Amino acid sequence: MSARWTSAVLDPDVAGGLAVARGPDGFLLDDNGVLFPREWLKRQDLDILCEHGIGHFDGEPVFLLELRSAAVVSGCGWRGLRQFMLEGDFDIYKLLGYAAQIGTWAREHRFCGSCGQAMTQIHWERAMHCASCDLRSYPRISPSMIVLVTRGDEILLARSPRFVTGVYSTLAGFAEPGESAEDCLVREVREEVAVEVKNIQYVGSQCWPFPHSMMLGFHAEYAGGEIVMQPDEIEDAQWFNVHALPPLPAGRSIARHLIDLYVARRLGLAEPVLPG
Numbered sequence: 001m002s003a004r005w006t007s008a009v010l011d012p013d014v015a016g017g018l019a020v021a022r023g024p025d026g027f028l029l030d031d032n033g034v035l036f037p038r039e040w041l042k043r044q045d046l047d048i049l050c051e052h053g054i055g056h057f058d059g060e061p062v063f064l065l066e067l068r069s070a071a072v073v074s075g076c077g078w079r080g081l082r083q084f085m086l087e088g089d090f091d092i093y094k095l096l097g098y099a100a101q102i103g104t105w106a107r108e109h110r111f112c113g114s115c116g117q118a119m120t121q122i123h124w125e126r127a128m129h130c131a132s133c134d135l136r137s138y139p140r141i142s143p144s145m146i147v148l149v150t151r152g153d154e155i156l157l158a159r160s161p162r163f164v165t166g167v168y169s170t171l172a173g174f175a176e177p178g179e180s181a182e183d184c185l186v187r188e189v190r191e192e193v194a195v196e197v198k199n200i201q202y203v204g205s206q207c208w209p210f211p212h213s214m215m216l217g218f219h220a221e222y223a224g225g226e227i228v229m230q231p232d233e234i235e236d237a238q239w240f241n242v243h244a245l246p247p248l249p250a251g252r253s254i255a256r257h258l259i260d261l262y263v264a265r266r267l268g269l270a271e272p273v274l275p276g
Ligand SMILES: NC(=O)c1ccc[n+]([C@@H]2O[C@H](COP(=O)([O-])OP(=O)(O)OC[C@H]3O[C@@H](n4cnc5c(N)ncnc54)[C@H](O)[C@@H]3O)[C@@H](O)[C@H]2O)c1
Pocket: 142, 144, 146, 169, 170, 171, 172, 173, 174, 175, 188, 206, 208, 210, 211, 213, 215, 233, 249, 253, 254, 255, 256
């Protein structure tokens, strides 16, 4: 949610409004951005898998056209969600992050996971319904813990082989069934760097639509152990002094917020605000 964007379940059988189109290469855009008049967009040569009414932007109804394949639309190009996260209007990124999660979920829930029959959209709540066995499937959200471990002026950062060259970040991992947020955090830190932590403090959360994480951000203090890196997951992990930090994650990420917040407190600077 944001000042300009609010999600809502809108009936796609009602005409009008604006629409975004999402294909394998991201979202369609032209010089005016990603929001197109919906009826115009539906007249283009698009291979539409499904359509969902997703909310309001500046009061206008917005729909998502989830496409089966890429298309050429004159005067338009495609841009991935990550690019919108990195730069440009934050409200538009929030809208597109939501659209991407609904698109991924709709694509992956066309058939009932229980009996295999085709599912249909419910128009009064965000769910797919199986008429045959009455199962309802809701959008998938994956809780993930992310933690900045600190030891005085030093902070523990690591690199995954998937990261941009040179960038170090906080430790993160998905919750498993049966775990509390704190259990998950302690396990992930143990697995990834073999370090023990204490004084776990919740800092804040962030939707991370790549593809459906809900990041729960924490600060924890070092309690013991020497760094032992988890093979394959962690390429390098080090203690960095707050005065000599390596290249850090993108400005709008909660990873960056956790680092900036600790550094600000340590150095007595103004505290940053988590983009939400
Ligand atoms: N917003 C941020 O600042 C930020 C920073 C770091 C990581 N993240 C996100 O946090 C999430 C978790 O981080 P990670 O990649 O280190 O996780 P992780 O340490 O648990 O390891 C990733 C592995 O978990 C497995 N996995 C994938 N999806 C899963 C799911 N839904 N549930 C359980 N296991 C799953 C896969 O084997 C994958 O290779 C990722 O989505 C990542 O993009 C966000």
